[in-house]
Amino acid sequence: MAFLDILRLEKSFGAHRVVKDFNLNIEKGEFISFLGPSGCGKTTVLRMVAGFETPTSGAICIDGRDVSGLAANRRNIGMVFQAYALFPNLTVEQNVGFGLRIKGEGKADIRTRVGEMLEMVGLPNLGERYPFQLSGGQQQRVALARALAIRPQVLLLDEPLSALDAKIRTSLREEIRRIQRELGITTIFVTHDQEEALSMSDRVVVMHQGIADQVGTPFEIYNRPATRFVAQFVGTLNLLDASLLDAAAGRVGLGDLPVALNRKLPGRAGDRVSLALRPETVALGRKGEGSVVLPGHIAEVHFLGSVIRIRVAVAGQFVSLDTFNQPDRPPPSVGTPVEVSISDRDLLVLAA
Amino acid sequence: MTERRLWSWLAVVLGGLYFLLPLVGMVDFSMRMQRDGYSFEAYRVVLADPQFQQTFGYSVVLALLTIVLGILIVVPTAYFVRLRFPGLRPIVEFLTLLPLVIPPIVIVFGYIRIYNTSSVLPLTGSWWGTNLLLLFGYATLSLPYMYRSVDTGLRTIDIGSLTEAAQSLGAGWARILAVVILPNVFVSILSGAFLTFAIVIGEYVFAALLNVGSFGPYMVWMGGNRAYEPSALAVVAFAITWACMGLIQLFTRFSKFSTVRR
Ligand SMILES: Nc1ncnc2c1ncn2[C@@H]1O[C@H](COP(=O)(O)OP(=O)(O)OP(=O)(O)O)[C@@H](O)[C@H]1O
Ligand SMILES: [Mg+2]
Numbered sequence: 001m002a003f004l005d006i007l008r009l010e011k012s013f014g015a016h017r018v019v020k021d022f023n024l025n026i027e028k029g030e031f032i033s034f035l036g037p038s039g040c041g042k043t044t045v046l047r048m049v050a051g052f053e054t055p056t057s058g059a060i061c062i063d064g065r066d067v068s069g070l071a072a073n074r075r076n077i078g079m080v081f082q083a084y085a086l087f088p089n090l091t092v093e094q095n096v097g098f099g100l101r102i103k104g105e106g107k108a109d110i111r112t113r114v115g116e117m118l119e120m121v122g123l124p125n126l127g128e129r130y131p132f133q134l135s136g137g138q139q140q141r142v143a144l145a146r147a148l149a150i151r152p153q154v155l156l157l158d159e160p161l162s163a164l165d166a167k168i169r170t171s172l173r174e175e176i177r178r179i180q181r182e183l184g185i186t187t188i189f190v191t192h193d194q195e196e197a198l199s200m201s202d203r204v205v206v207m208h209q210g211i212a213d214q215v216g217t218p219f220e221i222y223n224r225p226a227t228r229f230v231a232q233f234v235g236t237l238n239l240l241d242a243s244l245l246d247a248a249a250g251r252v253g254l255g256d257l258p259v260a261l262n263r264k265l266p267g268r269a270g271d272r273v274s275l276a277l278r279p280e281t282v283a284l285g286r287k288g289e290g291s292v293v294l295p296g297h298i299a300e301v302h303f304l305g306s307v308i309r310i311r312v313a314v315a316g317q318f319v320s321l322d323t324f325n326q327p328d329r330p331p332p333s334v335g336t337p338v339e340v341s342i343s344d345r346d347l348l349v350l351a352a
Numbered sequence: 353m354t355e356r357r358l359w360s361w362l363a364v365v366l367g368g369l370y371f372l373l374p375l376v377g378m379v380d381f382s383m384r385m386q387r388d389g390y391s392f393e394a395y396r397v398v399l400a401d402p403q404f405q406q407t408f409g410y411s412v413v414l415a416l417l418t419i420v421l422g423i424l425i426v427v428p429t430a431y432f433v434r435l436r437f438p439g440l441r442p443i444v445e446f447l448t449l450l451p452l453v454i455p456p457i458v459i460v461f462g463y464i465r466i467y468n469t470s471s472v473l474p475l476t477g478s479w480w481g482t483n484l485l486l487l488f489g490y491a492t493l494s495l496p497y498m499y500r501s502v503d504t505g506l507r508t509i510d511i512g513s514l515t516e517a518a519q520s521l522g523a524g525w526a527r528i529l530a531v532v533i534l535p536n537v538f539v540s541i542l543s544g545a546f547l548t549f550a551i552v553i554g555e556y557v558f559a560a561l562l563n564v565g566s567f568g569p570y571m572v573w574m575g576g577n578r579a580y581e582p583s584a585l586a587v588v589a590f591a592i593t594w595a596c597m598g599l600i601q602l603f604t605r606f607s608k609f610s611t612v613r614r
Contacts, residue, residue: 052516072519079520085513089535099521
């Protein structure tokens with residue numbers, strides 16, 4: 001039994017089933033991200049863990065105890081909101097000390113703990129300020145300190161970085177991860193930003209229409225997507241329409257172009273399939289053994305800085321690929337005929 | 353353009369005169385108690401009258417109690433309606449407006465019928481009962497002002513998130529209301545409270561029919577029996593109302609965290 005167990009969790013609002021058969025076991029100290037498009041039920045699962053929503057059915061156990069029937073204020077769970085939700089009438093210190101005062105801790109203890117927390121989030125000198133005197137990033141740090149001050153069993157963060165601008169978002173996410181490691185606190189982080197989820201998490205839960213499509217490490221999620229949705233949602237993906245020519249020999253047809261994958265494929269000859277490949281697995285030019293080589297011509301060139309993304313027209317469809325920027329070698333111009341090669345192992349075949 | 357301006361000015365001046373002339377007349381009259389020119393004699397007489405002090409003191413205490421009762425009724429109601437039953441808001445708002453629609457005399461006759469000495473709950477039979485009835489009645493009268501101002505205050509904060517943040521930190525309902533919600537709508541409550549104060553201080557119908565010695569009936573009695581003093585009293589009453597309005601402005605302007613970024 002893991003530290004936080006979510007078992008067959010279901011939630012309906014009226015006739016609308018928002019969370020369906022959601023199962024997850026989180027180990028103590030693990031950092032889990034819920035990743036998914038808007039409206040897929042991430043917040044709803046999180047709010048059920050926090051106790052703000054009652055599950056329609058299923059169980060939530062923390063440290064072996066079923067908390068489903070427990071009110072939110074008895075669960076000892078720290079929560080950080082997208083909109084900060086600091087108490088506007090209290091100073092930073094009072095905000096951070098709020099939960100401790102409710103627990104009835106002594107004044108001196110509270111002061112020490114609040115000091116530690118503000119130190120930890122890097123705002124040791126702002127205790128006297130009111131929330132409106134802080135920037136968004138600072139407010140969210142205070143909110144984090146406030147949630148952690150009560151020594152919660154679990155920390156929940158619902159898109160805590162969405163309201164911040166890009167620079168602060170990156171620095172704050174590293175800081176959240178550092179603090180989480182330091183305290184060893186079990187954490188669920190909700191986001192619809194895949195970069196955030198992949199870079200921060202021990203494991204990622206990709207959610208789609210109320211279902212956990214795949215649970216795995218960022219590496220697994222990215223390289224071995226379990227469903228078509230995961231493959232498409234996480235990372236950039238080239239999807240090419242193809243038809244199965246010979247399942248046993250592993251040959252598919254890309255338009256008029258036959259492609260040999262050299263492995264057994266499911267399905268029957270004539271089936272429509274999708275070939276999925278990541279831009280970084282595609283290379284310009286002809287590569288060695290085990291590569292599939294496709295002829296085409298350059299359709300678009302996007303200079304992104306360190307990376308150049310090139311779209312190549314192949315048999316009437318488009319393949320995006322990434323190459324590194326090299327100062328002494330300008331990218332090819334549009335219209336140039338080229339060949340692209342892909343290792344046949346990197347070509348995923350998904351049912352269309 | 354200039355012509356339009358002229359007409360606007362004219363409208364403002366006419367409106368101003370309409371409001372100010374009676375006031376000026378009243379102030380003028382109230383200061384002519386002594387034949388040989390202006391004096392504050394009428395004010396001195398009024399303020400020195402023990403009955404003034406007694407009725408005014410009574411009304412002030414009653415007004416403060418009304419405000420406390422109003423806050424206790426309205427803040428939790430408005431809060432839970434907003435948080436949990438937003439669909440009920442129009443209905444509750446309508447209910448709180450009823451005291452403006454139903455004349456006070458009808459309300460108080462209702463009270464007297466229901467709570468008379470031969471009823472199940474003979475509130476009018478005792479001093480305590482009568483005062484309690486008056487207090488409840490005034491709390492009812494204050495509803496339209498209290499509810500609206502509290503509701504407006506609640507709209508300016510994100511009560512959903514604040515409530516959940518407080519809950520996750522271990523707070524129960526009573527503490528959330530007292531420590532999170534109340535301080536954040538305090539400035540709005542004040543504006544409702546000052547209006548309530550002004551209403552209760554001058555209220556006549558309830559007090560007269562329940563036969564209570566408050567400031568309203570005293571003013572009326574003065575008006576019927578004296579010449580200059582009633583005008584002085586009216587000016588005093590006006591001053592109190594204006595002071596209340598001024599205080600509303602003051603508190604709104606200078607509250608420490610009313611500039612919260614949203
Ligand atoms: N209180 C509610 N009543 C009715 N439907 C709700 C309620 N809360 C959420 N929903 C519905 O449940 C679904 C999932 O909502 P949820 O907030 O969990 O999505 P999300 O994954 O957090 O999305 P986002 O990324 O936009 O925050 C949505 O279709 C939403 O309309
Ligand atoms: Mg959400």
